[in-house]
Amino acid sequence: MDTDVVIAGAGPNGLLLAAELRLAGVRPIVLERLTERSTEQRANGLVGQVVRALDRRGLAEPLGSEPGGPVPRPEYIFAAMRLALQLIDNNPVYILPSPQAKIEAVLEERALELGAELRRGHELADFTQDDDGVTVEVAGPDGTYSLRARFLVGADGGHSRTRKLAGIDFPGVTHDATVSRGGHASIPAEYIDPATGVLRIPGYGDVPPFMHHRSDRGLFAYAPFPGRQPLVHTSEWDEPDTDEMTFSELQESVDRVLGVHLPLIQESPFVRRNVGGNTRIAERFRAGRVLLVGDAAHVHSAMGGPGLNLGLQDVLNLGWKLAAEVQGWAPEGLLDTYESERRPVGERVVMQTQAQSALVAPGPEVTALRAMFAELLTEPATVQHIADLISGADIRYFDGRHPLIGRAVPDLTVDGVRLAEILRSGRPVLLDLLDGSPYASHTNDHVDLVTGSSDRQVAMLIRPDGYIAWAADDANADGLEDALDKWFQGRVLTKATT
Incomplete structure (x- = not known):
């Protein structure tokens, strides 16, 4: 190979x-x-x-x-x-x-x-x-x-x-009724509330930045990214132009969507038109x-x-x-x-x-x-x-006796260290935060065992993608060996000898 x-x-x-x-x-x-x-x-x-x-x-x-x-x-x-x-x-x-x-x-x-x-x-x-x-x-x-x-x-x-x-x-489906246009453009300062960044558009109303705004004629968005060229974007349900996209076309689209004239200041040659889409x-x-x-x-x-x-x-x-x-x-x-x-x-x-x-x-x-x-x-x-x-927080890949099983691992701190930092190796982890737990008596070269204290008393077998294969709130729960065998066959923990 x-x-x-x-x-x-x-x-x-x-x-x-x-x-x-x-x-x-x-x-x-x-x-x-x-x-x-x-x-x-x-x-x-x-x-x-x-x-x-x-x-x-x-x-x-x-x-x-x-x-x-x-x-x-x-x-x-x-x-x-x-x-x-x-x-x-x-x-x-x-x-x-x-x-x-x-x-x-x-x-x-x-x-x-x-x-x-x-x-x-x-x-x-x-x-x-x-x-x-x-x-x-x-x-x-x-x-x-x-x-x-x-x-x-x-x-x-x-x-x-x-x-x-x-x-x-x-x-799937293809639709060609939507025309999206975008480009690098800024808005004159007199239209912008200096405290909030909200656009105050005479004859139309207020439009917050970084959010799509719908009118009966289409969508408008203004995104003044810090340290980057701002973007203006529209979506309409109209017949697309066939000529090469121009900044004037973007200006006309903005005015149609808002129903009033909002002057744009071109910041770069970049303009783009997309027609339709696929699902x-x-x-x-x-x-x-x-x-x-x-x-x-x-x-x-x-x-x-x-x-x-x-x-x-x-x-x-x-x-x-x-x-x-x-x-x-x-x-x-x-x-x-x-x-x-x-x-x-x-x-x-x-x-x-x-x-x-x-x-x-x-x-x-x-x-x-x-x-x-x-x-x-x-x-x-x-x-x-x-x-x-x-x-995507509603993802639960599979059910189990514990409500955490199948879900993404929660944010925890273990002995003052964020769990996110502990998981950076991309290896499976058996996290044991239960006092006097028998799970801590296991050892293995392939599944990392992490013990410690946290605000939450729990034990979890965490897959490399951050989803929980097994969890327990007490030291008497079963199912750990089955979960290890299901997800990490040949990588099953063995109890340490004394």
Whole structure:
């Protein structure tokens, strides 16, 4: 074998997967057709539980998170309506503003630091697979060559060549009624409240920054990112222009959506028009030794910014399972749990983004529906439900006797150290915070045992992706050995001898 895993695509998902595999001792080669990182304006940050997940790998602070761990935000948006997160007790919505170019730079640095190989200017051309591995044909700057690997992972986006070559269908819907326009533009100072940054638009009203605002004619957003060029964005339901996008077209779109003239000041040549969109989920996430992550497996509306939350958590779920398969210790069926756990999550993201798209559509009926929804969003239980949904905090991969089983590990401090810092090795951890517990008498070379004291008395078996395989509140609970055998066969703890 030339390598253990070939990854097609060096976007955020491919780069994080390379880092995860290296943490587990597996050799990946990442193929990327671009010779340099893209400077195209795409994602503007991370939203949801992925911020906590990256904190558990020590990546949140390099991306701009607060020292000492991410802090949930007091408000967000749902379908261009304010989500008052201060109304709820358990706020799961974390936001980490960071341009995709920076995200890719940080993840590339980590992957290379850990020893991953990145081949820019090299692109997946074709592949064949058999019982033992995958032969990948690569189109490189000096011609075509072959790589032999145990597995191939497609992290190559919504138009994934990996998915197409694997013969995996991509069912769903395509709509072409929406035209989105964006560009780098600022607003004259006289329109901006200096204390709050709210736009005061004569003849229209107030528009907060960094939030979508709906009128009966479309959506408008203004994002004055600190230290970066501000962005103006619109969405309309109209016939798209066929000529090359211009700044004047953006100005005209803003005026149509607002119904009044709001002067824009062009900050750069960058302008972009997108027409329509797709909502699709791959028929399967695995075809033999070929797997899909991120947009290669699912595409959906960008409403609410769920894309990287979904894709990067695909990677965190897959990485350790794929490493176990490569290294030969995976329990039977472990790799298949990647799809069984992640497909329902993708389906929920599709559901909620479609719902948000419907709630921002034009028309008086939608306006009436939004008025009713705004009333519901004053109820803490409704806010909690939607916050959990859009952040991914409602994920429970599997049930168990303890309410923590199947869920993401909570934030804890163990003897003054944040649990997120303890989990940075990417190894499974048996965390024992119970006084006089028999679990602390176990030892093993492959599952790290961590003991100590915390505000919460609990024992947990934590998977490398940060989800809880087993938990107990007392020293008499059973099920630990079964959980170890289910997830880490051949890595079962043995009691220490005295």
